[in-house]
Amino acid sequence: MRAIVVLGRVLDPAGIVVNRRAGRIFVNREEYILPPADRCALEAAMRIKDATGCEVIALPRALFPDDDVLRQALAIGADRAIYLSGRGPDCADDAFMASVLAAAIRQLGGADLVLTGATTLDTGWTQLGPRLAEILDWPQILDAWQVEVQDSMTVVQAVVPADGGYALAEADLPALVTIAAGALKLRYPNGVRLINVYRGIGAVAEALERWEWQTLLEERPTPVLERRGQEFPPERERGVRVSGSAAEMARAVAGALRQRLGR
Amino acid sequence: MDFTFSPEHRALRRMIREFVENEIAPLAAELDRTHRVPFETMRKLGEVGLLGVCFPQEYGGMGAGEIGYCILMEELNRVCTSTGTNVGAHIGIGAMAIYLDGNEEQKRKYLTPLARGEKIAAFGLTESGAGSDAAAIRTRAVREGDSWILDGGKVFITNGGYADIVTVMAVTDPALGARGGVTAFIVETQWPGFKVAREEDKMGIRGTSTAEIVFEELRVPHENVLGKVGEGFITFMKALDMGRLTLGAACIGGAEMALESAVRWAKTRKQFGVALAHKQAVQWMIANMATEIEALRSLVYRVAWMVDTGQPFTQLAAMCKLYGSEVASRAIDMALQIHGGLGFTRDFPIERGFRDARIGEIYEGTSEVQRIVIASNIFREHGVRIRP
Ligand SMILES: Cc1cc2nc3c(=O)[nH]c(=O)nc-3n(C[C@H](O)[C@H](O)[C@H](O)COP(=O)(O)OP(=O)(O)OC[C@H]3O[C@@H](n4cnc5c(N)ncnc54)[C@H](O)[C@@H]3O)c2cc1C
Numbered sequence: 001m002r003a004i005v006v007l008g009r010v011l012d013p014a015g016i017v018v019n020r021r022a023g024r025i026f027v028n029r030e031e032y033i034l035p036p037a038d039r040c041a042l043e044a045a046m047r048i049k050d051a052t053g054c055e056v057i058a059l060p061r062a063l064f065p066d067d068d069v070l071r072q073a074l075a076i077g078a079d080r081a082i083y084l085s086g087r088g089p090d091c092a093d094d095a096f097m098a099s100v101l102a103a104a105i106r107q108l109g110g111a112d113l114v115l116t117g118a119t120t121l122d123t124g125w126t127q128l129g130p131r132l133a134e135i136l137d138w139p140q141i142l143d144a145w146q147v148e149v150q151d152s153m154t155v156v157q158a159v160v161p162a163d164g165g166y167a168l169a170e171a172d173l174p175a176l177v178t179i180a181a182g183a184l185k186l187r188y189p190n191g192v193r194l195i196n197v198y199r200g201i202g203a204v205a206e207a208l209e210r211w212e213w214q215t216l217l218e219e220r221p222t223p224v225l226e227r228r229g230q231e232f233p234p235e236r237e238r239g240v241r242v243s244g245s246a247a248e249m250a251r252a253v254a255g256a257l258r259q260r261l262g263r
Numbered sequence: 264m265d266f267t268f269s270p271e272h273r274a275l276r277r278m279i280r281e282f283v284e285n286e287i288a289p290l291a292a293e294l295d296r297t298h299r300v301p302f303e304t305m306r307k308l309g310e311v312g313l314l315g316v317c318f319p320q321e322y323g324g325m326g327a328g329e330i331g332y333c334i335l336m337e338e339l340n341r342v343c344t345s346t347g348t349n350v351g352a353h354i355g356i357g358a359m360a361i362y363l364d365g366n367e368e369q370k371r372k373y374l375t376p377l378a379r380g381e382k383i384a385a386f387g388l389t390e391s392g393a394g395s396d397a398a399a400i401r402t403r404a405v406r407e408g409d410s411w412i413l414d415g416g417k418v419f420i421t422n423g424g425y426a427d428i429v430t431v432m433a434v435t436d437p438a439l440g441a442r443g444g445v446t447a448f449i450v451e452t453q454w455p456g457f458k459v460a461r462e463e464d465k466m467g468i469r470g471t472s473t474a475e476i477v478f479e480e481l482r483v484p485h486e487n488v489l490g491k492v493g494e495g496f497i498t499f500m501k502a503l504d505m506g507r508l509t510l511g512a513a514c515i516g517g518a519e520m521a522l523e524s525a526v527r528w529a530k531t532r533k534q535f536g537v538a539l540a541h542k543q544a545v546q547w548m549i550a551n552m553a554t555e556i557e558a559l560r561s562l563v564y565r566v567a568w569m570v571d572t573g574q575p576f577t578q579l580a581a582m583c584k585l586y587g588s589e590v591a592s593r594a595i596d597m598a599l600q601i602h603g604g605l606g607f608t609r610d611f612p613i614e615r616g617f618r619d620a621r622i623g624e625i626y627e628g629t630s631e632v633q634r635i636v637i638a639s640n641i642f643r644e645h646g647v648r649i650r651p
Contacts, residue, residue: 188281
């Protein structure tokens, strides 16, 4: 069995300061981290590897200037990682990347399961998983908190939020599952793998391949988004403090909500 | 000149930062309060390979060199000086002596499980009558056939209460003293004749074991002589050189923690209508702390690089330890001052940091001893021999 995990990177929010008045984001420390949901997807992939012995291959969720996220995945325990190089369009959105990733998966000779984070931390985009599943014509389970592959290795089961609770969703393999941020705690990398993959020595370093994305497709996919500029979201309004007994506070909150909703 | 960290060292720091924030920082206050050694942390550190950070991969290590080890010590001490001390005694002096002077067989048998964290090491040098004057040790080892019989004891041994392996320095020829009469041994604490006599109750680093250990007719096989018979003093001093450098790295972490909290507090606390950050007296303290930390960082990582590239560094290691411990003590003192009365209470970690920092100027050679080492190296170049 083969599982693919699609991973991205975002600027570490701890290293940036947002200054509304200046209308700018100041980057004090330019450090990139795996976005929380992708961390969970990587952990989900590793757990499935622990349980089934499947092969795990890491792919990037965008055309990144370096291969750091892939090295991180190898240090954690992925078997292979493929860095996609080459210049993309100005706005390489999820639609564009889904086509590129589908082509990469075809080039790999297919897979049984694709895991990725349900959303990213910076743009908040959520379409990569669903679009990729559409192109591959696979079933998809979104926002999962837990994933398991059945012993038969033909079915994937996932716990997903539903109606204020959780439901167990099931799909025949091959399938795609996106993982919710905070679902799982990512394990620590293995020290030796970490040093070797970053130093570029040994089998773990050889497991990192470089593919030119343009060689994977005959036609250049077109993004659906176009970047026209950037602006801060509107300033958040101050909240209102309610006081009194629990019943009074509940009534005040309900009243305020009713007013907001215009009912 | 290139002062950038390599990609593997940046990745290592990221991994360690995450590990210490998740696994170590949440325990720090409790360890201090309850005087408890965090065995579970040592096990977890071993599992991810960090207890062998600087040792070669063929001996179960990670192979990240001295720079990697300094990063570990810096990051550990940012959140918990006790854990930093446990790890420092284990890797930096205990296991280090075996790495530096052990033979192939000893490295396979002892260094490998130590690097993997399956066993914990301690370093047994100090005795009640031999502190700064390490050459005055009395623990005796007498040859008996294929073995040596050890009698005596050591005091103030970090990890001493629970270590599996202790590297011990003992007198093998009283006539020769430190020059040829002292030998290093690898001792397994499960052997008959090894006893833990008492645990110290300390003002700081209360999450560490500082124990008095006793050897009563303890039989050590000759194959456990570390290095050559009679050259133990050299082995121990070499291990201490490494230990001193990494203590300097540890002090960067402690000082950084102090600076970070001081900045946070100066931003938040308002007096006379403005945040303390706007007061020059506070700004100057912050500026001094930051400058000293940067100077220390440059010194420590340059020396770590010298170790990794095989250059002599004894004199500089003493400087790392001397300057580091004093920078860390000054930084936490200023941080406490900036916190005012709250800094003096147990509600803030500054108070623990203040107590924890003090040991830096004492163990692995006091500040006075470091100055003696530095000065005697300088004077030796001018033909003057200094006696401590
Ligand atoms: C928490 C803790 C952990 C320790 N861990 C270990 C360990 O793991 N292994 C180990 O072997 N030891 C360990 N030690 C021992 C430590 O290294 C010694 O305490 C230290 O070297 C000082 O020795 P001393 O305490 O006997 O002080 P002393 O040597 O008695 O010194 C007392 C004072 O006199 C000063 N002094 C001494 N000689 C001179 C001189 N010639 N000129 C000027 N001033 C001088 C000293 O600087 C100091 O200020 C530990 C100690 C502590 C407290």
